[in-house]
Amino acid sequence: MENTYLPCGKYHQTYKDEHSWWKTKFIKSKMILLLIVLFFVIPNVAQGYWMSIFNHVGYTILGALGVQLLIGYCGQLTLGHGAFIAIGSYTTTMLLLEFPWPQIIVDLGLSYPLSTIIAGIVAGLWSVLFGLPSARIKGFYLILTTMAAQFITVDFLITQYISQIGGRGQAFSIPGESIKIGPWVIDSNTKVYYLMLVLVILIIIMLSNLLRSRVGRAWIAIRDNDISAEVMGINVLKYKLLAFFVAGFIAGITGSFWISNLSAVSPEHFEWFLSLWLVGVILIGGTGSIHGVIFGSIFMVVTMELLRMGIQPLGETFPKLASDFLYIRDSFFGLLICVFLLYEPNGMAYRWWQIKSYFNLWPFSY
Amino acid sequence: MINTQETVKDNDVLLELKDVHMFFGKVAALSGVSLQIRKGEIHSVIGPNGAGKTVMMNIINGLYKPQKGEIFFKGKKINKLPPYKRAELGLSRTFQKVEVFGGMTVLDNIRLGRHIHYKSGILSGSFYLGKTKKEEIQHREFIEEEIIDLLEIENIRDKPTGMLPYGLQKRVELGRALAMEPELLILDEPLAGLNLEEVEDMARFIIDINEEERWKVTCLLVEHDMGVVMDLSNRVYVLNFGNMIVDDTPAAVQSNKEVINAYLGEEDLYSTRR
Numbered sequence: 001m002e003n004t005y006l007p008c009g010k011y012h013q014t015y016k017d018e019h020s021w022w023k024t025k026f027i028k029s030k031m032i033l034l035l036i037v038l039f040f041v042i043p044n045v046a047q048g049y050w051m052s053i054f055n056h057v058g059y060t061i062l063g064a065l066g067v068q069l070l071i072g073y074c075g076q077l078t079l080g081h082g083a084f085i086a087i088g089s090y091t092t093t094m095l096l097l098e099f100p101w102p103q104i105i106v107d108l109g110l111s112y113p114l115s116t117i118i119a120g121i122v123a124g125l126w127s128v129l130f131g132l133p134s135a136r137i138k139g140f141y142l143i144l145t146t147m148a149a150q151f152i153t154v155d156f157l158i159t160q161y162i163s164q165i166g167g168r169g170q171a172f173s174i175p176g177e178s179i180k181i182g183p184w185v186i187d188s189n190t191k192v193y194y195l196m197l198v199l200v201i202l203i204i205i206m207l208s209n210l211l212r213s214r215v216g217r218a219w220i221a222i223r224d225n226d227i228s229a230e231v232m233g234i235n236v237l238k239y240k241l242l243a244f245f246v247a248g249f250i251a252g253i254t255g256s257f258w259i260s261n262l263s264a265v266s267p268e269h270f271e272w273f274l275s276l277w278l279v280g281v282i283l284i285g286g287t288g289s290i291h292g293v294i295f296g297s298i299f300m301v302v303t304m305e306l307l308r309m310g311i312q313p314l315g316e317t318f319p320k321l322a323s324d325f326l327y328i329r330d331s332f333f334g335l336l337i338c339v340f341l342l343y344e345p346n347g348m349a350y351r352w353w354q355i356k357s358y359f360n361l362w363p364f365s366y
Numbered sequence: 367m368i369n370t371q372e373t374v375k376d377n378d379v380l381l382e383l384k385d386v387h388m389f390f391g392k393v394a395a396l397s398g399v400s401l402q403i404r405k406g407e408i409h410s411v412i413g414p415n416g417a418g419k420t421v422m423m424n425i426i427n428g429l430y431k432p433q434k435g436e437i438f439f440k441g442k443k444i445n446k447l448p449p450y451k452r453a454e455l456g457l458s459r460t461f462q463k464v465e466v467f468g469g470m471t472v473l474d475n476i477r478l479g480r481h482i483h484y485k486s487g488i489l490s491g492s493f494y495l496g497k498t499k500k501e502e503i504q505h506r507e508f509i510e511e512e513i514i515d516l517l518e519i520e521n522i523r524d525k526p527t528g529m530l531p532y533g534l535q536k537r538v539e540l541g542r543a544l545a546m547e548p549e550l551l552i553l554d555e556p557l558a559g560l561n562l563e564e565v566e567d568m569a570r571f572i573i574d575i576n577e578e579e580r581w582k583v584t585c586l587l588v589e590h591d592m593g594v595v596m597d598l599s600n601r602v603y604v605l606n607f608g609n610m611i612v613d614d615t616p617a618a619v620q621s622n623k624e625v626i627n628a629y630l631g632e633e634d635l636y637s638t639r640r
Contacts, residue, residue, distance in 0.1 A: 206492035224467035233453030233482040
């Protein structure tokens, strides 16, 4: 599915051309245009509220990329990804609040970026720990062990123990000036947006490069047929754990990024519903596709916001609707997944691929 | 009735099974099987359904661990090695039921067969640095020139493998196994479910792989199509209920009373496919 037909009459002369990232001049200019819109047009046009929606989309994309890697590319069903995002958030928060950073690092604004990388590694290792059962079990049984990650990490360790450190109570408030990258203090929606954009682009580049080289192919092989993957010389356990590590690393970075948008971190941000939500995003967007993550995230976040906007005015006449909004949102989420599984089981990315192929071959599509 | 007229030199033997026993619960799938495969030969294993042929292949391959007995590959004991380590030593195989990676393109399937020859790791891979980029092109050249050209699958190289017809999937699977540049290639019923033309193509590929100067791959062939088996093989090994009946040249096997009783049945039946 990743392989799109070239437009009519386009041929590659060398392997280098065919392996290249943007295969035609048209795609290249299209992508550069997209980058210009993302970096310059949107931040200047969009206002505060919309900016926060964009940030939420970015957060969902980052979170769902890890889930996509595990479920869509490596075939390891996971339902506890929220735990690793939480680990990322809490590692960074704890490092920023408790770690005695040398003054020079704080002055240079390196404490947040460094914490982010450490958070990624910690979350990655934590994820490997819960990936270990995948050596023996797959499918539904793995769902249960990854759910255990969620409850052990968030509901037990973080709520009961980590939240008690320093006697701050349930929520850790982060002083605004500590979220600082170099000379820039991340204190407005627009700045969070730029940080989000850089992270999303960086991680998508890294992940898609992995997927078109040795490691990614091994992951996909394990998803499609683990027995013949092992016979073909792949150390299945090693690559499964590597997938868990990379997914956890991405989750850690995600969590660490998200605290820049929060005034306080508390376990309620990382409930089990977050893990379920991320799986829903990739089901709707399309499993096994990075486009799917982006489409799914945009679709889900925007749909939920529209739902909220639609229900709020009604709440004035029907107060019950406003107070029960959370239940309505959840049931709508369930309904959406049902509809997608029935009518578009391959997700939005498949439809996108079909449209693209149609226009590439247009008008001679046979 | 073991025929040992030709003396076997030790350094000629690529793979050796010594008195291998395999039980599933109380059921003996293999009881004391010994086998020697010499370099450069096509060695066939035949036998009725349930004789233990696929179990034998899985043991050689490392998917099953025998309870008793020894397996030597290139003079090295490989009993304890997991399948992926055996692949690194030069053991490759195809499966009875095609086990291609359905979601990957044909090209990616074959690239995956070369997994052990690729070097790039997670860091160089994620940035697609010079090493990875060069390596991808290098291996692409090999795949295009050696494998895709040999198996004549140029037109389907970008198709998702799961969508291809059965015969082509079998061919892709052979390509994938070959991309590893193995020393011993296990072919588990490569002809099952193919039509006559495809059988002829596949038989030609097997001969090419075995005889061409470029490849010279030793083949271990499991097959029910007697016409092909008798034509291709240098030696034929007959298995029945986990026991060896005979291990000899095709001509000797065809005239062996015991083999006819156990498997071939009435004379001349084996030649119907020709």
